[in-house]
């Protein structure tokens with residue numbers, strides 16, 4: 001019965017689209033990290049280093065370089081100011097992101113969105129600092145190790161880390 005299978009497939013698709021509609025973007029496993037970034041990781045100890053955290057804050061808030069003002073879109077408190085920017089306070093989402101994934105996104109940006117590539121403005125060290133800082137939004141405002149990292153989907157690529 002090919003026909004009924006096709007109909008079932010259509011219904012499934014409609015259900016899927018409906019579930020993904022609506023305002024807040026759904027929490028999904030992020031795309032696989034390109035090889036260039038997959039092996040890069042937060043320097044040891046930086047997630048919880050108070051000095052790194054403070055430098056990350058200055059970068060994030062545009063205090064160090066006015067051209068780098070993450071907070072103008074992502075919000076001083078991690079609550080997005082610009083439509084489409086992710087809510088960094090949602091731990092359910094942030095725990096799906098590896099350190100490599102975040103470095104990739106901050107370095108290269110997200111195509112077709114307002115998130116641009118920052119690698120020309122921020123050294124790799126500075127990118128790690130700002131990542132260590134934004135992690136606080138899903139951890140009660142405090143520096144915290146990213147030991148809650150838990151990629152949900154095995155299909156999202158093996159190079160997670």
Ligand code: HEC
Nearest residue numbers: 069070073082084085086102105106110113114115118130
């Ligand atoms: C002009 C607005 C804007 C600025 C400035 C900006 N972002 Fe973004 N950012 C966005 C948007 C919009 C997205 C969501 C892109 C998408 O749809 O996946 C995003 C996504 C991200 C992501 C990936 C989240 C995810 O769900 O994949 C990270 C990490 C991030 N931004 C960090 C930063 C950092 C760090 C800075 C400063 C160096 C910064 N952003 C500056 C708008 C901005």
